Amino acid sequence: MDFQLKTLTLSRAVAEKADALIVLFADGAIAGQDPLARLASEARKAGDLPDKAGKTLALYKPLAGASRSVVLASLGDGKPASVRSAVLAAVGAAKAGKPKRLAIVFAQAPDAAGLRAAVLAASEACYVYLTTTSKAEPNSVRDVLVGVADAPALKAAFDEAVATATGIEFAKEWGNRPANHCTPTVLADAARGLGKLPKIKCEVLDHKDIVKLGMGAFAGVAQGASEPLRFIVLNYNGGPKGEAPVVLVGKGITFDTGGVSLKPAAEMDEMKFDMCGAASVLGVFRALGELQPALNVVGLIPACENMNDGKAIKPGDVLKSMSGQTIEVLNTDAEGRLILSDALTYAKRFSPAAVIDIATLTGACVIALGGVRSGLFSADDALASALEKAGEASLDRCWRMPLDDEYSEGLKSNFADMANVAGRAGGAVTAAKFLQKFALDYPWAHLDIAGTAWKSGAAKGSTGRPVGLLLSYLLERAAGTAGAASGRAKQPAGKKTGRKARSAA
Known part of the structure; x- marks a missing residue:
């Protein structure tokens, strides 16, 4: 259109x-x-x-x-x-x-x-x-x-809106595709297509690469599927070389049966939407290719199916993550946090300014917030505030949820460093606390989009959220960085600003 x-x-x-x-x-x-x-x-x-x-x-x-x-x-x-x-x-x-x-x-x-x-x-x-x-x-x-x-006065706003709409439609397209038309391999091909856009590069890692990296949690989830896993790495280089990027991590479970902890048959078809976090990352990069803002962005997508065969992980199995931490799998249907844990560890190599993961992670978040707002979890107040403002500005709203340390108590395990679930109470929060254990080295936020990524019933389909929120955040960040650079350029040579550097959000 x-x-x-x-x-x-x-x-x-x-x-x-x-x-x-x-x-x-x-x-x-x-x-x-x-x-x-x-x-x-x-x-x-x-x-x-x-x-x-x-x-x-x-x-x-x-x-x-x-x-x-x-x-x-x-x-x-x-x-x-x-x-x-x-x-x-x-x-x-x-x-x-x-x-x-x-x-x-x-x-x-x-x-x-x-x-x-x-x-x-x-x-x-x-x-x-x-x-x-x-x-x-x-x-x-x-x-x-x-x-x-x-x-003419509104041309810039119009161009931004059209690019955002294009990104949202791209995310919808991939979110809506059935799982047999959107395998991890096909999703990786879509990412490679984005690599043809200006300033975007794409790399795709396969099972051999994942094993070499030590991504035991990611590989463990995929081992029950006949479709091979893929780890997608996108780079948008619009800012100065060496400037710390924002890293977006999208959950890419292209179909989720629940594994051995099998889901109920009713509405299981909607588990094709379990890769909407990945789709939102693709949508953001589609828009970045058109807008070309002055910042660096990395997109990480661990993509696989969660299926059952004789090799599938079982409740009680222990996996070793890329971070070296071990995880007792008490519920194989809590697989999204497993693949994200390794992606969050991988993100550290970029020395990121901020990392945001996007995932259809918990039914508990649907119960808490419904389909109106996405759940936002972050211990970094500046990053959380920036994302909340971006959500309001884009009408793609989120709501900040707690991350008190007490919520981690249920993740304790007698057989590993942690368990992958902590019971029903506060399930969205304990899932975020699990992810936080792999994101301690940089400003981090988690968006649980289980309630907002798609609609059910007569209007069944992907919403493309939170592409609007993420783009609003990134463009505001780019504008702030450009303004700061302009201010620095005006400083007389050799004169100090008197301000201490701090991690931006």
Whole structure:
């Protein structure tokens, strides 16, 4: 789907060539004497277009020369969340006519955040998964024109939003693919494809490499599967050479049976989504290739299946991780933390500025937070605060959870350095405490996306989260680094700033 930004007034919007026209009105009085403004003003006075965000009024050929379908939509207070609600509702109404070209026009000038929300909402509303269906491309939206009062002033925000939408759709695509169309090998091929983008390099390690590295926890999870494991290493080099990177670690269980600790049959098909952490890392790199911000980012994806055969790990088995720490496997369905433990140890070699792992890790986090916010765990206040702010800015929200040392008590084992589970109570927290044992040498955060990575029921499918949150964090970090570099450049030669260096977040 292609997006275009254009300077467009309401009077000119009527003549814009589009199959459907959506006009967004903020609350309050609607000013203007052009036909669209008068039409919306009359609808609001009649009570047909309430001020509340997301309320719409769909009309068929209401004005001479206008699109055959016109949808008037209320933005309410005009904040990004309200813009999102309005665009989702309006595009949903407009799609009934199967438009191929859609025009979305703001009656009042939006700010950058409002424009981003509109673009991302339009992308979400128009997304259709087709890869494994026999259907040709349906009569869905192919082009979206966004009209604003001053397009040049919002060009940077628009480009960022379009790249973010592309990354989210890329993550959705791989999250939605069935496990037989998204094996670890196929996922690695997708990563290699990203290596063709500017400033991105990809390396893929196989079983022999993993054994040589001593990744016994990762290899242990994969040993019951016929599909070979893959360890994907992506590098985006947009910052100065030698500058410490941010490392993103994505859980890549391309299908999870639970292993010997077998999952219930009901809804087990949704375990194809257990690689959505990996998909989000791929989506971020897809967007980085377009945006090319000034920072360095590493993506690590341990990818394998959790299956059953005579070689599969069993409850009670002890695995030796890359860190040298041993792990008693009390539950083979707690496999995500095992593969992440070795990836977190591997991350140390990059001397990272920060490490963020993203994983569909625990059902307990779904119980705690539902599908609204991702769980955020970090002992680093600066990093946690930066991620929380990024979540709010991107409308891809998270919620900080506790990491008290007392939660580690249940991970004690009589037969290894630790167990991989600690019982039902506080399961999301004890899983994070397990990961923390492998992430003590750098600022670290864990995002549990078990509740937010996909939807069930009639809307079943990947959400592409938390690509928006991660990109918002990375772009803000890049902007801060650029500002700091500019400030340093202005310092007279030989003059000290008087500030102590500290690990940024």
